[in-house]
Amino acid sequence: MDQIMSNLGLLFEFPIVNLKIILDGVMIGSLFALAAYGLALVWGVMNVKNLAQGDFVIAGGYVSWFLVKTEWLQSLLGVSDNFVILLGVLVAFVVMGAIGWVCYKLIITKVIERDLFTSLLATFGLAIMMAQIMNLLFGSDTQSLKLEYDTLYFADGLIDLPIAKLIGVCMAAGLALAVVLFMKTSRMGQAIRATAQDSRAARVLGIDTEKVYAFTFSLNAAICGAAGAIIVMVWVIQPFYGITYSVRAFVIVTAAGLGNLPGVIAAGLGIGAAEQYGSHIFGIGYQQAIAVLLLLIILIYKLLRQRRLRQVLQ
Amino acid sequence: MKLKFATLALAGVAVAALSSTASAADCDEIHLGSAISLTGKYATNGVHAKNGYEFAIKKIAENGGVKIGDKCYNFRVSYYDDESKGDRGATLAERLINQDGVQYMLGPYSSGLTKAIAPVTEKYQIPMVEAEGASRSLFNKGYKYLFAVLSTSEQYLASAITLAAEMATANGKDPSSVKVAVAVENDPFSLDIRAGVLEDAGKQGMKIVIDEKLPRDLSDMTAILTKVKLLKPDVLIVSGHSKGAATAVRQIGEQKISVPMVAITHCEAADVTGNFGEFAENILCSTQWAETLTYEDPIFGSAANYEKEFKAAYSEYASKKVPYQTAQASAAVYVFKDAFERAGSLDKEKVRDAIAATNLSTFYGDIKFSDSGNNIAKPMVLRQIQGGEYNVVAPSKFASHKLVWPRK
Structure with a gap:
């Protein structure tokens, strides 16, 4: 209790710290939002709740890490580590897109018409498999990549802004924007949205929904992969870290609702900031508990609101 | 006749010379047992520990073996793979003791595995010298047959x-x-x-x-x-x-x-x-240990010498530092050698008491056990x-x- 009070005291004694906490939260939140957007896409379009979401993120991180550590590109093109690390985001996007497609053809397509429980089990199994395969391939040690950029300091060094993090956030924002534009303007994007609204009607109107499903799942894996490649250059990855990203993605999607992109982004950034505040005040051990607690509060709030709406209907 | 006698005498000298140089090869055997992680999540460090045991056994044999009275002995270890799982480790310890008749045990890798095996060795009153379990929860259970050469985690x-x-x-x-x-x-x-x-x-x-x-x-x-x-x-x-x-x-x-x-x-x-x-x-x-420390002993020489000879014996370590997990495993075998020689007997109770009274300087650091069995002489x-x-x-x-x- 004393510790909590003194932590709260620090927030008032050094108000600038609030700004730092919010900045840190927004930066990590932008990556949560990315993973959550992919989850919402798959959930909305094919009604599959992908429990392997976080593992796709981590796998993307390992793709980029592996690319940098083999030093194959560096010697072939004569480029620096930095360049390969940044390129890794693109490579992870492509490679994970392909892996996502394979996963769809092998597993997801078989469970898509089944009940909720079957698809949950299947994706849970996929999550375990992926984590173990990564463990066997890359070992259980934590890995990360380091971009050779400086850190910017403000307010007597109390606020630090590593340029690597800024680049990561900008890439995440760019990717989100690109996906939104794609969904709005391209034929495939339109087909995906049509399938999400009513898959039977879409099929009647000549949309190959099987192709749409495969593409959607593969796009989701690609988005996750890019998010993972950004995470490995800003934070650390480990084969069994997937679950933390899965949990946050679920919290965000549940809070924001399906098909609500601005909501997903706002919820992502909000959860990031809330977790940072929570870990400052209650201790870092409670970071994930904050996310789950928020989910609980949101669900209760939604339940109450629903009940009120129902009463109005009666 | 004279010539014949001379050849006989020469042959006798030769036999005597041979027997003194090859004494370690003619020694009897002391059978140790160990369940160790050769597969699973602790496999890397389990193998480090096993290599440490084997290297020490080789070095001790080269230095004349373990001398009890006027007889000499070499160590031989039966290993089983515990797959990095506690329940498997405990089962294998039972098997080593009951089926293979092992009277002395070397420890497994990690605190968790040691915690799983210690109740078994305690039940059968088998002395176990372990080198890889540092949790202090191992040393507040009143175990009498568990000894650890490494510093505890606190x-x-x-x-x-x-x-x-x-x-x-x-x-x-x-x-x-x-x-x-x-x-x-x-x-x-x-x-x-x-x-x-x-x-x-x-x-x-x-x-x-x-x-x-x-x-x-x-x-x-x-x-x-x-x-x-x-x-x-x-x-x-x-x-x-x-x-x-x-x-x-x-x-x-x-x-x-x-x-x-x-x-x-x-x-x-x-x-x-x-x-x-x-x-x-x-x-x-x-x-726990570094090769630049100034510790030494008569078997392994200095810490630096241990590093050098170990690398020569195990070429896969040539490009990296010898991990401390290996050094402490060797030290555990050395504790057994010292205890057997001081006990002057193969009786496991006498050996247990001799281990408890250990006061040894080794290349890995000083070793002296507290009543709970942890090493109190070596600093981190x-x-x-x-x-x-x-x-x-x-x-x-x-x-x-x-x-x-x-x-x-």
């Missing part, structure tokens, strides 16, 4: 507190003015480390300004480091396996945290020098990363380099 970073107190005194300040920040993972091993640090800091009257538990899936500790910036502690202690080390080193560098002393565990596992370069500079890392070693190299800076008696203080 000592891992406690020496950093001693060092901080020394630095405070050297700079004309009272050790009680030192402020300590502790961030450890919420698992038994790291909590042992925290307990050791808090206890020693308490003795010196130091103030604990931050005391936080890291989550199991830690990837971001900016929240703690922001507090460190505001509260300006003199010592920062972080322990959270390799993810803790990686996250701490990276973010301490990014956020330019200027704490005079930063001490962490698992530096090598996280390869902080390779991954983060100058960010890792002047960070203190704890280790702190190395500081200086110019990308791990240099021993504490305890000062064995240090090869001077501590760089304050850090940045």
Whole structure:
């Protein structure tokens, strides 16, 4: 209790710290939002709740890490580590897109018409498999990549802004924007949205929904992969870290609702900031508990609101 | 006739000469047993430990074996793979004792496996010398047949507190003015480390300004480091396996945290020098043993000599440092040799008492067991990363380099 009070005291004694906490939260939140957007896409379009979401993120991180550590590109093109690390985001996007497609053809397509429980089990199994395969391939040690950029300091060094993090956030924002534009303007994007609204009607109107499903799942894996490649250059990855990203993605999607992109982004950034505040005040051990607690509060709030709406209907 | 006698005499001399040089080869056998992780998550370190056992057995045989009375013996170990699982380890220990008739055991790898096997060896009153289980929970159960050559986990970073107190005194300040920040993972091993640090800091009257538990899936500790910036502690202690080390080193560098002393565990596992370069500079890392220490003994020679000969015997270690897990495994075998010779008997009760009375200087450090069976003679070693190299800076008696203080 004393510790909590003194932590709260620090927030008032050094108000600038609030700004730092919010900045840190927004930066990590932008990556949560990315993973959550992919989850919402798959959930909305094919009604599959992908429990392997976080593992796709981590796998993307390992793709980029592996690319940098083999030093194959560096010697072939004569480029620096930095360049390969940044390129890794693109490579992870492509490679994970392909892996996502394979996963769809092998597993997801078989469970898509089944009940909720079957698809949950299947994706849970996929999550375990992926984590173990990564463990066997890359070992259980934590890995990360380091971009050779400086850190910017403000307010007597109390606020630090590593340029690597800024680049990561900008890439995440760019990717989100690109996906939104794609969904709005391209034929495939339109087909995906049509399938999400009513898959039977879409099929009647000549949309190959099987192709749409495969593409959607593969796009989701690609988005996750890019998010993972950004995470490995800003934070650390480990084969069994997937679950933390899965949990946050679920919290965000549940809070924001399906098909609500601005909501997903706002919820992502909000959860990031809330977790940072929570870990400052209650201790870092409670970071994930904050996310789950928020989910609980949101669900209760939604339940109450629903009940009120129902009463109005009666 | 004369000639015949001469040849006979010559042959006799030759036989005598042969028998004295090849004495170790004619020795009898002492059968030891060990369940060790050759597969599963501890496989890497399990193999390190097994190599350490085997290397020691070879060295002891080369030096005339174990001498009990006027007879000599060599060690032979039966190994079983415990697959890094506790229940499997316990089953295999039963099998070693009941079916293979093993009377003396060498330990498995990790505290968890040791915890699983110790009740079995205790039940059958089989002396076990272990080298890889550091948790102090092993030594408060009243076990009488369990002995550990390594320092227990609460000592891992406690020496950093001693060092901080020394630095405070050297700079004309009272050790009680030192402020300590502790961030450890919420698992038994790291909590042992925290307990050791808090206890020693308490003795010196130091103030604990931050005391936080890291989550199991830690990837971001900016929240703690922001507090460190505001509260300006003199010592920062972080322990959270390799993810803790990686996250701490990276973010301490990014956020330019200027704490005079930063001490962490698992530096090598996280390869902080390779991954983060100058960010890792002047960070203190704890280790059980380092090859630059000035310990020595008649079998293995100096610590440096152990490193050299081990590398010659096991070429796969040629390009890296010999891990301390290997060194302490060798030391455990050496404890058995010493105990058998002092007991002068193969009776396991006499051997157990001889182990308990061990007072041995080895290349790995001094070994003397407390009543609970842990080694109380060997201190933990702190190395500081200086110019990308791990240099021993504490305890000062064995240090090869001077501590760089304050850090940045």
